Structures are given as C-alpha cells and as structure tokens.
Amino acid sequence: MTDRPETFLAHLRTAAVGVLKRFPAELRPEIYALSFRIWRVDDDDRRPYVAIGYNTESQYERERYPDDDGEVRWNYAYWLLEGFETLGNVPEDPVGSQVYVEEVRRLGAWYDGEFDLDRLLDDEDVATRAELLRAHFCDAVIDLARHLHADGVIERVLGRPLPVVVFDMARPGWEVHATEAANPPGVVEEFMAWQLAAGEI
Numbered sequence: 001m002t003d004r005p006e007t008f009l010a011h012l013r014t015a016a017v018g019v020l021k022r023f024p025a026e027l028r029p030e031i032y033a034l035s036f037r038i039w040r041v042d043d044d045d046r047r048p049y050v051a052i053g054y055n056t057e058s059q060y061e062r063e064r065y066p067d068d069d070g071e072v073r074w075n076y077a078y079w080l081l082e083g084f085e086t087l088g089n090v091p092e093d094p095v096g097s098q099v100y101v102e103e104v105r106r107l108g109a110w111y112d113g114e115f116d117l118d119r120l121l122d123d124e125d126v127a128t129r130a131e132l133l134r135a136h137f138c139d140a141v142i143d144l145a146r147h148l149h150a151d152g153v154i155e156r157v158l159g160r161p162l163p164v165v166v167f168d169m170a171r172p173g174w175e176v177h178a179t180e181a182a183n184p185p186g187v188v189e190e191f192m193a194w195q196l197a198a199g200e201i
Contacts, residue, residue, distance in 0.1 A: 008100045012050075012087055012144045015096065019052045019085045020148075020157045028158050030057040033191075035079055036141055036182070038168040041090060044115040045133040046104075049088030050141045055079040070194035076167050076175070088137070109133050138178065141166055145182035163188045 005011040031054040041047035063078040072078045109132040145164040167175035
C-alpha cells in the first residue's frame with residue numbers, strides 16, 4: 001500500500017500547501033503576490049519544475065524608482081526569484097518526479113535519450129513531444145493556482161486572497177494569459193491593469 005498520489009496534479013495540490021505553510025511567518029503580512037516560476041533543468045522539457053515563491057512590499061520598495069508606473073511591482077524581473085522550494089521533475093521533489101514521469105509516459109509525451117537542442121530542432125516527433133510536455137506542465141501549474149484559490153488555501157495560510165503570477169522567463173508575455181487563467185478576476189485586477197497600461201494586452 002502506498003500513499004503516492006495517483007496524478008501529478010494531485011501531488012502538486014498537496015505538496016504546494018506545505019510549501020505555502022513554510023513561508024516565513026514574519027514575511028507573510030508583507031507578501032502581496034505569489035510567484036509560480038516555471039523552468040526546466042538544462043532546458044529539458046522532460047525535467048520541468050515550478051518554484052513557488054512570493055514578492056514582498058520590502059522588495060518592491062528596494063527596487064522602486066521615482067517614476068515607476070507599476071512595472072517594479074508587477075514585472076517579475078524585479079522580484080525575489082531565488083531560494084524558493086521547487087516541485088516537479090527535480091531531485092528536490094522525488095515523489096513528484098516519479099509521478100510526473102509515469103504520467104507523461106502514459107500520455108505518450110515522453111521520449112528517451114539525452115537532451116540535445118539539435119535533435120529537438122531537427123526531429124519533428126521529439127519537437128511535438130516537447131511541446132506536449134510543456135503544455136501538460138503549464139496546464140498543471142495554472143490548475144494548481146486555481147485550486148489553491150478555490151479551496152481557500154491561500155487565504156487560510158496567508159490571511160487574505162493574493163494574486164498568483166504564473167510565468168516562464170523563456171516565454172515573455174505568456175504570463176498575462178497564464179496569470180489571468182490562474183486567478184479569480186478581482187484578485188488580479190491591479191496586475192491586469194498594469195499589463196494593459198504597458199501595452200502587453
């Protein structure tokens with residue numbers, strides 16, 4: 001008998017609660033946004049992860065410049081990005097790694113062999129599988145954010161609803177769609193207003 005989750009999404013939903021609960025208690029009152037940063041080990045779509053973090057009012061004040069129009073507050077380039085826990089196909093998440101690999105193999109998206117950018121560019125089958133892997137993981141992360149809102153986890157742990165900004169630094173601009181999809185409308189109003197003013201939408 002095992003307690004291993006049946007799906008990768010189920011694993012994310014359970015594990016993310018623990019990550020949020022481990023946010024430093026002294027920082028929680030000044031967290032104004034959660035960050036779900038998607039990345040891949042060595043750019044390999046078979047090894048994706050999400051770093052679950054946050055940005056704080058203190059970080060915003062440190063980075064803000066006099067005529068800042070909201071960019072520093074909402075552009076992840078100015079945010080705290082390092083030192084956060086990661087979930088996905090990474091050594092730091094052994095349960096998630098096993099469930100993820102089994103799941104994408106069942107879905108037929110996995111491919112074997114060393115990661116090679118030339119292979120990715122030249123082999124249509126590998127390129128298609130890599131796209132499927134990326135879509136599968138991104139959808140799971142967006143669903144995770146929706147679930148944490150709907151289940152009241154963010155409000156319970158952090159004391160209030162907070163926007164979850166979902167982004168992948170290899171896909172500039174995608175964070176607008178991803179963040180809008182990941183949150184209830186009212187929660188991301190300020191983020192979306194800045195994106196509109198910045199001409200991103």
